[in-house]
Amino acid sequence: PDACEARLDRAFNARRLPAPGPHPTPALIEAAAGCAALVVTVTERLDAAAIAALPDTVRLIATVSVGHDHIDVAAARRRGIAVTNTPDVLTDATADLTLLLLLGAARRAKEAMALIAENRWGAWSATGLLGVDIGKRRMGILGMGRIGAAVARRARAFGMDLHYHNRRRAAPEVEAETGARWHPTLDGLLAVSDVLVLNAASTPETRGIVNAATLARLPEGAILVNSARGDLVDDEAVIAALDSGRLFAAGLDVFRGEPALDPRYRDRADVFALPHIGSATMETRVAMGMLALDNVAAVLAGQPPLTPLA
């Protein structure tokens, strides 16, 4: 955003790659020559080999995102390079978008919008485009972190009955505020998830966690919502579950290998898909950019970064 660009001009001696990315890793490495910090987004991939190739001057990688599966943080640590992300500032925007995905999927918004866009709306119909009442459904949240809890607060306002699975139980305040019940096992959560919402980070444990076996444990006619990362989901299994009716619909903002996505998602009426816009509000993107620059400023001043990744 302009406000962040203006700060870059004012306060830093920055070398910029044209926006938006993605920028191939060799271009990033070349651009980093002589730089103390590298500011990237989710479109820039910094694996162990890329990190090994960074110039010795680099002391910080600041990603403008909360997710950091595009960076090998352990490899950076081994080279003494700090990595920071932008937590908290995008929680509300991402939780809002998650509810949009749920409502869009539950209320068949894609089909309804097509009637308007294609001028096919015949007449009001007592039986046309019937969706489901989300307030009468149970929501299962996989990953009750900051965004999961913000989703739970919103879903509670819709009257949903809330459940979650985390390896560790959430703080008592979170449970008290949301009324969400902890399920120590994933299977326990799946059994009660009329709506399954993915809010977990992409890690070796969570990649592919939504697959044929886990989808089979959902109640018939469930809704899947993913605003976390596309690789949490096995696309083939999701399509099969939509075909069989195990899933009523899916609301997806993230995809494996994006911006490419399984073309079947594009064509299906029961998939309400958005192009990874969870944090895309003006206020939130400025806050994310500023937090990344706050981290750069701190490290350049010899202070500890504000939001380091462990």
Ligand code: DGY
């Ligand atoms: C993130 O922050 O990880 C989102 O995916 C992009 O805002």
